[in-house]
Amino acid sequence: MGNMSMPYAESIAVPEDHDFRSRGRVPGNNGIWVGIFCVLVEFLLLFIVYFVAKAHHPEAFESGPDKLVTLAGVTITMLLLTSGYCMVKAVESIRRDASVTAFRWIALAFLLGCGYPLVKYFEIRWNIAHGIDGETGIFYTVYYYLTLNHLVHVFWGLLGLGWVALRTSRGSYSSRDYSGLEAAAVYWHTTDVIWLVIFPFFYVLR
Amino acid sequence: MGHAERVWLLLIGLTLAGAWFAETGHAGWPLTLLVAGLIAVKGRMVIDHYMEMTRANAHIRHVLYAFATLVPLLVIFTHGWGDLLRRLTTLN
Numbered sequence: 001m002g003n004m005s006m007p008y009a010e011s012i013a014v015p016e017d018h019d020f021r022s023r024g025r026v027p028g029n030n031g032i033w034v035g036i037f038c039v040l041v042e043f044l045l046l047f048i049v050y051f052v053a054k055a056h057h058p059e060a061f062e063s064g065p066d067k068l069v070t071l072a073g074v075t076i077t078m079l080l081l082t083s084g085y086c087m088v089k090a091v092e093s094i095r096r097d098a099s100v101t102a103f104r105w106i107a108l109a110f111l112l113g114c115g116y117p118l119v120k121y122f123e124i125r126w127n128i129a130h131g132i133d134g135e136t137g138i139f140y141t142v143y144y145y146l147t148l149n150h151l152v153h154v155f156w157g158l159l160g161l162g163w164v165a166l167r168t169s170r171g172s173y174s175s176r177d178y179s180g181l182e183a184a185a186v187y188w189h190t191t192d193v194i195w196l197v198i199f200p201f202f203y204v205l206r
Numbered sequence: 207m208g209h210a211e212r213v214w215l216l217l218i219g220l221t222l223a224g225a226w227f228a229e230t231g232h233a234g235w236p237l238t239l240l241v242a243g244l245i246a247v248k249g250r251m252v253i254d255h256y257m258e259m260t261r262a263n264a265h266i267r268h269v270l271y272a273f274a275t276l277v278p279l280l281v282i283f284t285h286g287w288g289d290l291l292r293r294l295t296t297l298n
Contacts (some may be wrong), residue, residue, distance in 0.1 A: 024263035051284045055291040074225040085214040206233035
C-alpha cells in the first residue's frame with residue numbers, strides 16, 4: 001500500500017492537450033459535469049428525505065435493515081466497484097492507444113454493470129415473496145424510492161457504456177481524443193459514489 | 207499489482223467490513239460513526255483515484271468533496287440531533 005497516496009492520474013501519462021493546468025483538468029467534457037452536478041443535487045435531496053424520515057420514525061429505520069438481504073446490497077456494491085475499476089483500466093488503455101484492450105475493459109465493465117439490475121430483480125422478487133413492498137412501512141417506502149431511482153441512473157450509465165464500447169470498437173477514440181469515453185467513465189463512477197451512500201443507509205445503518 | 211488494483215482491493219475490503227457490521231452491528235454511536243467514516247473514505251477513494259479528481263478542475267473537485275463530506279456529517283447529525291431535525295421538519 002506504499003503507493004496509495006499517489007493519485008492514480010500521476011501514475012500514468014496524461015496527454016498535454018487534455019491537461020488544462022491553468023484551471024485544472026476537466027475529465028471527460030463540460031456537458032457531462034452539468035449532468036453529474038444535477039444528479040448529485042437530486043440525490044442530496046433524496047438523502048434529506050431519508051434523514052427526515054429517519055428522524056421521524058427512528059424505530060422503523062432501526063429494524064428495517066434486518067428484513068433486507070444484505071448479500072444483495074454487498075453484491076451490487078462489488079459489481080459496481082469492479083465495473084468502475086474496469087473503466088479506470090479502459091481509460092488507462094486508450095491513453096496508451098490500446099483501443100482493443102480498452103474495448104475489452106469497457107465490455108467487461110458493461111457486463112458487470114448489467115449484473116446490478118439482475119441482482120435487483122431477484123432482490124425485489126425475494127422482498128415481495130416475503131411481504132416487503134412499498135407500502136410495508138416508511139423505511140421500505142424510502143428504500144424502494146431511493147434504490148429504484150438509483151437503478152434508473154445506472155441504466156443511463158449502462159447506455160453510455162454501451163455507446164462508448166461501440167465507438168471504441170470502431171476506433172473512434174485515441175490518446176489524442178478520448179473525452180467521450182472518459183465522460184462515460186466519470187458518470188459511471190458517480191453512480192458508484194452515490195451507491196456507496198445508499199448501501200449503508202439501507203443495509204448497515206440502524 | 208498496480209495502483210488501481212490496490213485501490214479496488216481496499217474498496218472491496220471496506221465493503222466486506224461494512225457487510226460484517228450490517229450483520230452484527232446495533233444502533234448506536236459506534237455504528238453511526240463507522241458508517242459515516244466508511245461513506246467518507248470510500249467516497250473519497252472513488253473520487254480521488256477512479257475519477258482522478260486530485261488533478262482535476264478545482265470547482266469540480268470541491269463540489270465532489272463537499273458531497274462526500276456533507277452526507278457523512280448529515281448521518282452523524284441525524285443520529286445525534288434527530289429530535290431537533292424532527293422538530294424542524296414538523297409542520298404543526
